[in-house]
Amino acid sequence: MTLLVAISGWDPQPWQEQFAALLPDRKIVTLDDPFDRREVHYAVCWKPPAGSLAHLPNLAALFSLGAGVDALLADPRLPDVPLVRIIDANLTARMSEYVVLHCLAHLRQYRRYLDQQQKGLWQDDRSQPAAHEISVGVMGFGVMGQDAARKLSAIGFPVRGWSRTPKDFEDYEMFSGPEGLELFLARTDILVSLLPLTPDTAGLLNHSLFSRLKQGGKLGGPVLIHAGRGGVQVEADILAALEDDVLKAATLDVFSAEPLDPDSPLWKHPSLTLTPHNAAISTPASIAHNIAAQIRSFEAGGLLQGLVDRSVGY
Amino acid sequence: MTLLVAISGWDPQPWQEQFAALLPDRKIVTLDDPFDRREVHYAVCWKPPAGSLAHLPNLAALFSLGAGVDALLADPRLPDVPLVRIIDANLTARMSEYVVLHCLAHLRQYRRYLDQQQKGLWQDDRSQPAAHEISVGVMGFGVMGQDAARKLSAIGFPVRGWSRTPKDFEDYEMFSGPEGLELFLARTDILVSLLPLTPDTAGLLNHSLFSRLKQGGKLGGPVLIHAGRGGVQVEADILAALEDDVLKAATLDVFSAEPLDPDSPLWKHPSLTLTPHNAAISTPASIAHNIAAQIRSFEAGGLLQGLVDRSVGY
Numbered sequence: 001m002t003l004l005v006a007i008s009g010w011d012p013q014p015w016q017e018q019f020a021a022l023l024p025d026r027k028i029v030t031l032d033d034p035f036d037r038r039e040v041h042y043a044v045c046w047k048p049p050a051g052s053l054a055h056l057p058n059l060a061a062l063f064s065l066g067a068g069v070d071a072l073l074a075d076p077r078l079p080d081v082p083l084v085r086i087i088d089a090n091l092t093a094r095m096s097e098y099v100v101l102h103c104l105a106h107l108r109q110y111r112r113y114l115d116q117q118q119k120g121l122w123q124d125d126r127s128q129p130a131a132h133e134i135s136v137g138v139m140g141f142g143v144m145g146q147d148a149a150r151k152l153s154a155i156g157f158p159v160r161g162w163s164r165t166p167k168d169f170e171d172y173e174m175f176s177g178p179e180g181l182e183l184f185l186a187r188t189d190i191l192v193s194l195l196p197l198t199p200d201t202a203g204l205l206n207h208s209l210f211s212r213l214k215q216g217g218k219l220g221g222p223v224l225i226h227a228g229r230g231g232v233q234v235e236a237d238i239l240a241a242l243e244d245d246v247l248k249a250a251t252l253d254v255f256s257a258e259p260l261d262p263d264s265p266l267w268k269h270p271s272l273t274l275t276p277h278n279a280a281i282s283t284p285a286s287i288a289h290n291i292a293a294q295i296r297s298f299e300a301g302g303l304l305q306g307l308v309d310r311s312v313g314y
Numbered sequence: 315m316t317l318l319v320a321i322s323g324w325d326p327q328p329w330q331e332q333f334a335a336l337l338p339d340r341k342i343v344t345l346d347d348p349f350d351r352r353e354v355h356y357a358v359c360w361k362p363p364a365g366s367l368a369h370l371p372n373l374a375a376l377f378s379l380g381a382g383v384d385a386l387l388a389d390p391r392l393p394d395v396p397l398v399r400i401i402d403a404n405l406t407a408r409m410s411e412y413v414v415l416h417c418l419a420h421l422r423q424y425r426r427y428l429d430q431q432q433k434g435l436w437q438d439d440r441s442q443p444a445a446h447e448i449s450v451g452v453m454g455f456g457v458m459g460q461d462a463a464r465k466l467s468a469i470g471f472p473v474r475g476w477s478r479t480p481k482d483f484e485d486y487e488m489f490s491g492p493e494g495l496e497l498f499l500a501r502t503d504i505l506v507s508l509l510p511l512t513p514d515t516a517g518l519l520n521h522s523l524f525s526r527l528k529q530g531g532k533l534g535g536p537v538l539i540h541a542g543r544g545g546v547q548v549e550a551d552i553l554a555a556l557e558d559d560v561l562k563a564a565t566l567d568v569f570s571a572e573p574l575d576p577d578s579p580l581w582k583h584p585s586l587t588l589t590p591h592n593a594a595i596s597t598p599a600s601i602a603h604n605i606a607a608q609i610r611s612f613e614a615g616g617l618l619q620g621l622v623d624r625s626v627g628y
Contacts, residue, residue, distance in 0.1 A: 104415035122573035124590045154468035259436035267434045276438040
């Protein structure tokens with residue numbers, strides 16, 4: 001019984017080592033190793049080369065090493081077996097660190113004071129609003145969105161949530177579906193998007209949506225923090241919205257093409273803060289542990305956690 | 315019955331208006347107004363000119379508009395009446411925003427990615443540790459230290475505390491006094507100082523103390539975040555400790571002389587992040603409300619909250 005580590009872009013070696021240690025009774029192979037395709041019962045993947053998962057006749061389940069499975073689902077030869085997206089406490093916690101950091105950096109004008117520092121300028125107009133005066137709207141209210149919401153609340157931000165299907169939480173004002181979007185946007189000072197990339201969300205973060213966010217407000221205009229999937233945003237619209245003052249500023253971790261083109265105008269825009277798709281960092285130790293436990297539970301008759309619904313794309 | 319607003323450096327006008335609205339039955343005057351010194355029963359102060367509070371024969375209590383009272387206590391002509399330092403939920407919340415922001419900015423290398431962005435560089439070595447791997451040590455564990463500790467914990471940082479006198483908290487490993495300092499420092503990756511300036515703390519944040527912090531560690535060396543009082547730090551020692559790699563980086567909100575000299579070498583040091591003493595921002599509305607409530611309670615026979623013990627300086 002073999003577990004196939006099908007990774008491109010990252011080094012597969014640490015993953016192979018982690019799984020070998022956690023599942024000593026299995027053969028763990030990478031795409032570069034010789035292996036019998038009929039022996040492969042499980043595959044763990046991150047951007048596997050197209051078609052590399054075809055012809056695995058005894059495959060029982062596929063595990064994505066990232067929370068987003070849009071790239072996997074784009075492969076027409078992806079085997080029709082249960083597909084599991086990782087829900088990992090460490091990955092979730094890292095995403096919340098990122099979200100809280102960037103909400104606070106906009107609230108407390110980190111870059112303004114850094115600019116002043118670089119000019120040797122001591123200046124404070126005491127206009128910084130408090131967290132309790134700034135409404136954070138979280139789009140995508142799954143495991144990650146809920147964790148971010150809980151931590152933003154602990155810091156003092158009033159949090160509102162939007163999800164595709166209705167969800168209820170005592171601590172947050174919740175909105176759902178297209179019919180809930182207008183009111184959600186109109187009440188949001190900082191929009192945090194953790195949405196998956198699906199046919200419904202592709203291009204959703206566009207000029208029209210930005211213009212429906214609460215205009216004005218105590219930050220001088222709405223702020224976008226996007227750490228979901230690049231395909232959800234329209235990058236030309238972000239630039240246009242900054243130009244039109246429909247957006248005040250944005251922090252982007254994801255882009256429609258990654259790595260971002262060195263010539264992209266996004267890099268040098270003074271109101272944009274960019275990070276190289278590292279908001280939530282997968283660590284082999286934590287994620288491999290999670291997947292090994294799922295395989296053992298699955299073989300003992302348990303249910304897989306984090307099963308992807310291919311009809312909605314996440 | 316008169317309340318005197320004795321402020322220098324800030325505009326007294328908004329404070330005067332706030333108190334006039336909250337205490338309509340009192341006369342509210344600034345140092346520039348004509349007033350009868352015998353009528354002054356209360357004074358609210360921020361860096362009052364030396365001696366400006368003398369000759370107020372019927373003064374019943376003094377309220378500091380900031381949490382630190384070192385500047386007030388340095389005035390030998392300060393009247394010997396109950397002195398109240400402000401303990402204000404808004405001020406406390408703002409300090410915690412600042413502390414959490416700067417802990418996360420160091421954890422997630424905000425400035426490194428900003429530098430990369432300015433160079434158009436997409437690069438990530440995936441070496442960022444998680445909050446749960448970084449121990450934050452909070453020195454000064456009063457109302458502000460406790461609130462910061464609670465919020466840092468919520469984000470996932472293990473928090474340790476140090477206070478002058480022993481304090482017990484279930485959620486944090488606590489240390490106290492000179493005898494507790496060594497172990498506290500040896501376990502601390504990020505040192506957050508919220509200490510008051512007293513004869514005991516003056517110059518405490520010096521090269522010797524920095525060298526006793528946990529060296530190495532997952533941030534590559536210890537980090538200082540100082541938002542207490544400038545006199546607690548030795549600025550030449552901060553620069554020397556950065557030079558010696560005994561400190562990795564620091565965020566400073568306070569300085570031995572404020573505003574910081576435009577020629578200070580602190581401004582341009584690439585490992586320093588500076589803000590103009592605005593970590594915890596006093597807002598007239600919130601603080602005036604608090605003081606007006608204290609005055610009413612005091613006159614009804616209640617106890618003043620936040621009384622300064624002049625023998626220890628806070």
